[in-house]
Amino acid sequence: MFTAHGPTLRELAAQALSSTQTGYDLLAPKFHHTPYRTSDGVLGAVADALRPLGPFRAGLDVCCGTGAGVGVLRELCQESVTGVDFSAGMLDQARAAHADANGGAPGVHWVRADARALPFRSAFDLAVSFGAFGHFLPEERPRLFAGVHRALRPGGRFVFPIPAPPPVGSLPYWELWAFDAAMRVRNLLWRPRFIMYYRTLRLTDVVTELTRTGFTVDLTPLEEFGRRPDGSPRCRMVTALRT
16 A cells, blocks of 8 residues: 555554644655555546636635645646645645745645635635545534635635445445544544544535535536446546535
């Protein structure tokens, strides 16, 4: 799962016994060499799906991490791009990865903030997020979605990919089940908690929560990832429009 440049077992243990924020501060220097980073294939598929809808003026990467989504926004936005994350370590890596943006257009800004309390209002035309929702408990997502809704201008879009769950009984199904079960036991027995769950993000729940927030939701199959035996897409792009 990890390259030779990735974190050691000891480093992973230290991260796993930390809080979510501290864990990512520790992981940040080697995050790019872990399987947790969003793949270039997912980033490219979302960028390709968004390109016909643009260009956009200002973009926001919610829970930007080391800045993978910022790279997508720099392709699509004309004026400015903002990355927001609560981990100072991840933001440091993002700044270094996009150091060439300092003198270019669009300009890139970095903001350290909790995504459950975004400090923006009617500032963006496009918001994206990649691979971050497993760090929010289901009861926290309405606050997250409400903050993104406030951050967007009328007509703005909140976009993120969401993969189909693995078939029940398959090896990936049991791997995710075992990981989530281990995390629940860890968080029951140890403080501070480290929130990272793979099976709490169901498409039907997400659509319902976005709709309640005031978004109009559209689902676009990302055909690059193919379809399951039942014909359903393996991955969809969720587009939530602030009407």
